[in-house]
Amino acid sequence: LASKALGAQRTIVQVGAVSIGAGHPVMIAGPCSVESRDQLLSTATHLAQNGCHILRGGAYKPRTSPYSFQGLQHDGLKLLAEARALTGLPIVTEVMSPQDVELVATYADMLQIGARNMQNFPLLAEAGRSGKPILLKRSPWATLTIWLQAAEYILSEGNFQVVLCERGICTSEASAGRHLDLTAIQLIPELSHLPIIADPSHGTGQRSLVTPMAIASLITGADGIMVEVHPEPDKALSDGKQTLSFQEYDALIEKAQKVADTS
Ligand code: PEP
Ligand code: MN
Numbered sequence: 001l002a003s004k005a006l007g008a009q010r011t012i013v014q015v016g017a018v019s020i021g022a023g024h025p026v027m028i029a030g031p032c033s034v035e036s037r038d039q040l041l042s043t044a045t046h047l048a049q050n051g052c053h054i055l056r057g058g059a060y061k062p063r064t065s066p067y068s069f070q071g072l073q074h075d076g077l078k079l080l081a082e083a084r085a086l087t088g089l090p091i092v093t094e095v096m097s098p099q100d101v102e103l104v105a106t107y108a109d110m111l112q113i114g115a116r117n118m119q120n121f122p123l124l125a126e127a128g129r130s131g132k133p134i135l136l137k138r139s140p141w142a143t144l145t146i147w148l149q150a151a152e153y154i155l156s157e158g159n160f161q162v163v164l165c166e167r168g169i170c171t172s173e174a175s176a177g178r179h180l181d182l183t184a185i186q187l188i189p190e191l192s193h194l195p196i197i198a199d200p201s202h203g204t205g206q207r208s209l210v211t212p213m214a215i216a217s218l219i220t221g222a223d224g225i226m227v228e229v230h231p232e233p234d235k236a237l238s239d240g241k242q243t244l245s246f247q248e249y250d251a252l253i254e255k256a257q258k259v260a261d262t263s
Pocket of ligand 1: 032058062113114115116137167202
């Protein structure tokens with residue numbers, strides 16, 4: 001169902017009023033984690049006024065260590081809904097377990113399946129059944145075929161609203177899973193009708209690389225970009241090193257606009 005052969009036409013995924021895969025790159029931005037009302041609402045307000053189409057923010061966080069901040073969970077979802085009411089931006093947020101899908105789906109406009117859960121088959125099926133659009137991140141260890149087979153678990157539930165997200169793979173050069181695979185962005189449209197976006201925040205792990213790799217992804221033909229943004233990146237409770245300040249985000253938007261104008 002995910003393969004190109006079945007659908008000559010590329011799928012357009014609808015998230016609120018935003019269309020992904022319709023020809024104009026979609027900008028998704030927001031903090032790695034929802035941390036507080038002030039942090040989220042100030043970020044959402046800045047983004048909404050500066051070229052962002054969809055707000056991201058993690059309420060359930062898949063952390064490498066069980067002692068790291070695990071997210072505000074249900075309270076985080078409520079804050080995301082408040083940010084949507086304030087700004088009008090639709091919300092994408094991660095769901096980590098099948099039992100949480102129903103609750104997360106009552107707040108979110110799009111469900112994110114994280115890299116670590118790309119092959120959590122019960123989660124994929126439950127997310128598929130929710131009827132919500134799904135953002136399916138690539139596991140750093142997955143080939144394109146394995147990734148598309150994961151997407152198949154969602155599509156086979158009758159839900160074709162799936163966006164693929166390249167977020168970095170393992171190589172000998174980069175630290176685990178932090179090497180954005182531009183080739184995947186080029187190749188996926190040859191293999192599948194599903195839209196593909198790039199996440200250069202997780203795909204590089206380093207703030208100075210986020211904007212150049214975002215621009216490279218757009219030039220390669222990505223249907224959108226997802227980046228992490230925080231009012232004070234160095235104080236972020238997760239992923240601060242790869243998070244942009246408001247000013248750095250604005251500079252990225254300006255560069256992305258130039259790419260759009262010349263293509
Ligand atoms: C995230 O988007 O904050 C995240 C945890 O991403 P990934 O699943 O790609 O590591
Ligand atoms: Mn993150």
